Amino acid sequence: MKQKPYLQAFPNAEGYFGKFGGAFLPPQLIEQFKQIEKAYLTIGNSHNFIQELRDIRKHYQGRPTPVYYAKRLTEYVGGGRIYLKREDLNHTGAHKLNHCMGEALLAKYLGKEKLIAETGAGQHGVALATAAAYFGLECEIHMGEVDIEKEHPNVIRMKMLGAKVVPVSFGAKTLKEAVDSAFDAYLKESDRAIYAIGSVVGPHPFPKMVRDFQSIVGIEAKEQFFEMTGNLPDNLVACVGGGSNAMGLFSAFIEDPCEIYGVEPLGRGTKLGEHAASLNYGSEGVLHGFNSIMLQNTDGTPAPVYSIASGLDYPSVGPEHAYLFSENRTHAVAIDDEEAIQAFYDLCKFEGIIPALESAHAVAYAMKLAKEKKYESILVNLSGRGDKDIDFVEAHYPPEKYL
Ligand SMILES: *Cc1c(COP(=O)(O)O)cnc(C)c1O
Numbered sequence: 001m002k003q004k005p006y007l008q009a010f011p012n013a014e015g016y017f018g019k020f021g022g023a024f025l026p027p028q029l030i031e032q033f034k035q036i037e038k039a040y041l042t043i044g045n046s047h048n049f050i051q052e053l054r055d056i057r058k059h060y061q062g063r064p065t066p067v068y069y070a071k072r073l074t075e076y077v078g079g080g081r082i083y084l085k086r087e088d089l090n091h092t093g094a095h096k097l098n099h100c101m102g103e104a105l106l107a108k109y110l111g112k113e114k115l116i117a118e119t120g121a122g123q124h125g126v127a128l129a130t131a132a133a134y135f136g137l138e139c140e141i142h143m144g145e146v147d148i149e150k151e152h153p154n155v156i157r158m159k160m161l162g163a164k165v166v167p168v169s170f171g172a173k174t175l176k177e178a179v180d181s182a183f184d185a186y187l188k189e190s191d192r193a194i195y196a197i198g199s200v201v202g203p204h205p206f207p208k209m210v211r212d213f214q215s216i217v218g219i220e221a222k223e224q225f226f227e228m229t230g231n232l233p234d235n236l237v238a239c240v241g242g243g244s245n246a247m248g249l250f251s252a253f254i255e256d257p258c259e260i261y262g263v264e265p266l267g268r269g270t271k272l273g274e275h276a277a278s279l280n281y282g283s284e285g286v287l288h289g290f291n292s293i294m295l296q297n298t299d300g301t302p303a304p305v306y307s308i309a310s311g312l313d314y315p316s317v318g319p320e321h322a323y324l325f326s327e328n329r330t331h332a333v334a335i336d337d338e339e340a341i342q343a344f345y346d347l348c349k350f351e352g353i354i355p356a357l358e359s360a361h362a363v364a365y366a367m368k369l370a371k372e373k374k375y376e377s378i379l380v381n382l383s384g385r386g387d388k389d390i391d392f393v394e395a396h397y398p399p400e401k402y403l
Contacts, residue, residue, distance in 0.1 A: 006254045007215075010320065015204020017323035023203035024289045029183075032190045036106075037205040043109045044212070056101050057216060060134065061091045065217075067224040067379070072350040073363075079370035083233065084353075084382040085221045085249060094356065094384030095217060095245040096127035096198065102213030103196040104131035114138040114193035116186045118178035120147060121310035122154025123388070124198030129163035131196075139163035140193075142182040144173040151310075153388065175314070176302065179288055199242025200318035203289035207318050211247045217381065218252025225379055233379035235369060237261045239361040240279070240332075241311050243318035245383035254329065262321060263365045265307030266334035272297075276305035278317040279325050279332035287315065293322040308337040309357035311384075335361040343367060344386065344393065345402040356384035357393070 003009075015021045015037075023033055043049050057063040066089065070082045087095040107115060115132050118141070119125030125141040132139035141158055145167050148155055158165050166185070171177040186195045197206040200214070225233050236253055238246035240262040250260050264277035272295065275281070282293040287302055294316035295303040302315040324330040335343075340357060343364035347355050355363060359382045366380045386393075 007251060010323070011204065011208050015208065017320045018326065020290075020292050020319035020322040021204060021207060022291050024286050024291070025203050028187055029190070033203055033205070036194070039110050040106060040205055040209050043106060044209075049105065049109060053102060053105055056105070061097055061101065063090065063216065064220040064224070065089045067221055067228065069228070070351050073346065073367070074370065076346070076350050077367050077370045080235070080373045080376045080378050082366050082370055083225065083377065083379045085217060085379060087217060087245065087381060087383050088353065088355065088359070088385035092127050092130050093387065094123060094127070095214065095248060095381070096124055097130060098216055098248065099210045099213040099244060100124070100127040100131040100196065101134070102209070103194070104128070104135050104137060107137060107194040107196070108135050110194065112137070112192060112194045114140065114189065115196050116140045116142075116182055116189070116193050117196045117198060118142045118175065118182040119198065120175035120178070120313070122147065122151040122158065123311055123384075125163065125165070126154050126157045126161070128196055128198075129158045129161035132163060133161050140166060140185060142166045142168055142178045142185065144168045144175060144178050146173040147175070147178070199244040200247050200320060201242040201288060201290065201314075201316065207290065207320055210244050211251055211320060214244050214248030215251045217245070217248035218250065221249060221379060222252045229377065231377070232256050233258055234376035235259045235261065235373065235378045237263060237362050237366045237369065237378060238381035239263045239265075239309075239312060239358050239383060240317060240321060241276075241314050241358065243321045245381050247318065247320055249379070249381040250324075250330070254324070260324075260330040261365060261369065262325070262330055262332050263361045264332060264334045265309055265312040265340070265361055266336035267306045267308065268337060273304045274306055275334070276307045276313040276315065277332075277334045278315060279321060280334050282316070285316075290319050292316050292319045293325070308340060309361060311356070311358040312361065333365055335364045339364045341393065341397045342402060345399065349403055353382070354386035354390065355382055356386045357389045359383045360386075
């Protein structure tokens with residue numbers, strides 16, 4: 001009998017990628033998540049759903065986003081050819097809308113009236129608020145008070161888009177508490193609301209669902225790259241926070257002879273608390289309802305994490321990344337703050353593209369790899385644009401020093 005293709009075989013029916021994944025839920029939520037899974041498998045595979053999502057991607061999001069040969073950056077590095085998949089040109093300026101539109105469309109088909117989620121830096125909140133406005137759904141975003149203070153422009157965006165921002169004032173008042181708070185709210189309203197997770201993390205079926213919604217990135221890129229070069233890319237590079245933009249690109253190439261690199265944030269260094277390189281330095285553990293590789297204290301609680309890119313500072317990683325890495329299908333590498341900032345400015349200078357600080361990690365690694373692999377091609381997922389980061393970068397890493 002024919003072997004199942006990778007994307008059909010993983011995750012299995014219980015949501016496992018090898019030993020990673022699953023659904024570790026409070027008893028009150030088990031039924032809800034089963035329902036979402038069943039709806040996703042039936043509705044998500046219906047012709048109408050697929051057709052409507054394709055229509056949205058083309059006419060609302062502005063897809064396909066281009067694949068672009070970064071000629072001047074390549075010449076500057078003097079090595080392998082660097083290509084960029086331009087998710088910075090997706091509506092709202094990053095890849096996140098790819099899965100938010102999918103999740104919101106599913107909510108609509110389920111007859112739900114409301115989207116609930118947490119946000120850290122506000123990027124997921126803004127993308128979800130956009131999707132809610134598009135479909136005319138209510139939207140409630142839980143956000144730590146510390147993050148509300150730090151990420152003011154995104155708070156304004158969410159409000160302008162009609163979302164309710166709920167400040168979370170307990171514990172460290174950041175992402176982890178925002179998740180707890182959003183789960184509580186969802187528990188109370190699970191009949192009329194859907195919880196929309198922001199990456200390939202969380203309990204099954206979210207890691208699968210979000211990967212599938214993001215897979216458009218890889219499907220487009222494969223076709224575009226082939227049309228440009230007549231070949232597959234030799235290497236793929238993407239930054240990994242939870243891992244959604246990376247899985248979006250990688251998923252189309254798992255069974256192809258491409259080297260795959262997930263780039264984690266090394267922050268200020270290798271000491272626990274100074275980075276968020278979960279695959280590089282973590283160990284197996286359960287957080288936020290799934291089993292994966294996480295950064296933990298000796299007592300098993302999640303370790304504090306840090307990165308200059310707030311979209312990357314998560315103490316765990318999507319279970320599929322843990323699986324692919326443990327099977328040696330992917331490489332886990334890391335880039336520190338300084339290297340990311342230099343790559344941020346290099347892309348500004350040589351290509352006229354201001355990247356998100358998250359994406360700058362992927363660019364920085366691609367530049368290193370290009371020096372090593374002089375006669376190969378490197379396809380980078382440029383996950384987002386850097387408008388959100390310019391004030392911070394200008395204040396702490398002035399252009400005079402780096403250009
Ligand atoms: C949120 C974000 C990321 C990190 O999320 P993943 O799920 O790892 O992709 C990366 N890049 C940008 C631009 C983001 O907004």
